[in-house]
Amino acid sequence: MTLAEENYLKAIYHLEQQFPKGVSTNALAEEMKTKASSATDMVKKLAEKDMLTHIPYQGATLSEAGRGYAVKVIRRHRLWEVFLVEKLNFSWDEVHEVAEHLEHINSDKLIDELDAFLEFPIYDPHGDPIPDKQGHFKHIEKIVLAKAEVGSTYKCVGVDDTSSKFLKYLDSNAIGLGTIMTIKHKEPFDNSIKIALEHSEMVVSQSVAKNLYLKKV
Amino acid sequence: MTLAEENYLKAIYHLEQQFPKGVSTNALAEEMKTKASSATDMVKKLAEKDMLTHIPYQGATLSEAGRGYAVKVIRRHRLWEVFLVEKLNFSWDEVHEVAEHLEHINSDKLIDELDAFLEFPIYDPHGDPIPDKQGHFKHIEKIVLAKAEVGSTYKCVGVDDTSSKFLKYLDSNAIGLGTIMTIKHKEPFDNSIKIALEHSEMVVSQSVAKNLYLKKV
DNA sequence: CTTATAATTTAGACAAAACTAAAAATATGT
DNA sequence: ACATATTTTTAGTTTTGTCTAAATTATAAG
Secondary structure: OOHHHHHHHHHHHHHHHHOOOOEOHHHHHHHOOOOHHHHHHHHHHHHHOOOEEEEOOOEEEEOHHHHHHHHHHHHHHHHHHHHHHHOOOOOOOOHHHHHHHHOOOOOHHHHHHHHHHOOOOOEOOOOOEOOOOOOOOOOOOOEEHHHOOOOOEEEEEEEOOOOHHHHHHHHHOOOOOOOEEEEEEEEOOOOEEEEEOOOOEEEEOHHHHOOEEEEEO | OOHHHHHHHHHHHHHHHHOOOOEOHHHHHHHOOOOHHHHHHHHHHHHHOOOEEEEOOOEEEEOHHHHHHHHHHHHHHHHHHHHHHHOOOOOOOOHHHHHHHHOOOOOHHHHHHHHHHOOOOOEOOOOOEOOOOOOOOOOOOOEEHHHOOOOOEEEEEEEOOOOHHHHHHHHHOOOOOOOEEEEEEEEOOOOEEEEEOOOOEEEEOHHHHOOEEEEEO
8 A cells, every 4th residue: 555545545434434325536535635536546546456446426435455454544643643742742733744644654563562652542632542453443422512411521532623723722721631621501692602621611612612522421 | 855865865875985985876776776777867856956966977975955864864764763672672673674664754843852752862773873953973983893802891882784684693692782792812714703791602703793883891 | 308517537648756778978908 | 099898877668646628427407
């Protein structure tokens, strides 16, 4: 698998969550920030390598091999993110770009030893699960802040939007993975939510509330 | 700088030690395990980018910029080697291949933080000096075992040949960086040398003696 | 059911980095 | 000095992954 092939597999894997019936050429091209014709070419190549099945004008679906490979790349990516944040003082909005490169280094020993060195982490710095060596994810049942119930207390376990802007907003408001919060009030007018943190209270907008994952504690 | 360009710069940098007047196309092609015509093409490209000066049929010499870039790549390579050996339990014959990939990830923050995490190492696992952020090497005065004097005691500080075969030979004889040895006898017949380690004595051949660097203690 | 529009694929080109084969320049031996 | 051998360069292809423009297929609206 070349670098480009790995990136396409990863993109298709992510898009499959959203489009389980098959990933369209356009969606893939948009995700990869390229043109539809390029996506077509690569899909054809990956189909020849039995990484996916492709019905022209319909969409692409990963094969077992393709999905396995994508998960492997995701495992590498997320382990490196943990390393960058825990050992090299990266903040959660800085890790992505570097991890995009590190994830393509293909050495089983490297990744297995890194995994052990980090003491087999189960979640990455954004709260996303890290698949184990066999490709199995530890599932976490999480809800979105927008659907949390008033009066209950939750722990922050992840984010949906991983843009630098959003992560910096959370940082500046002392919200991170593991932060404990209680839902004080939901404002029906604009769907904003008032939450209580350890030492402060704040109101978050609906767009924030839709991108923060919580787990009841 | 692309991956291929970085590898060529590094190769030219190494060859310049051996051929200070200019690196020939053939030598470069051999080092890169490619053909002379490919070397010519790349040298032309690097000359256009002002990474080196090239006089056709004469040879190539790195510019300041080119040498600086090569040193940067070497710094990255050697820091990653330290990381792999010290943190991920790689042995010194396993590190090279993976470090060849890691060295091309271009992030100043990544390398500076890695440097700090490793506590600013000055030598890599093979005893080669690691340039600092400014590209300066800490020079070590070392001699080759073949020229050590009978009766003196030395510390092993590096190797010349970094082939897996040689490193495994050293490993299996309990010789590593930092190993203390005393020269017992030099055999004029075949230039073999008898040395005393902490708990044993052994005889090494001339070809081994020419590839082990020592420092008087 | 036909037509307009949107999505997808094909065809043809390009740049990077490699190759082969051949030409040109330099070096060497007598 | 001259013929030969070696080194280096040039010319023309190949592969990977991209692009634009054009053609094809699917979808939706009337």
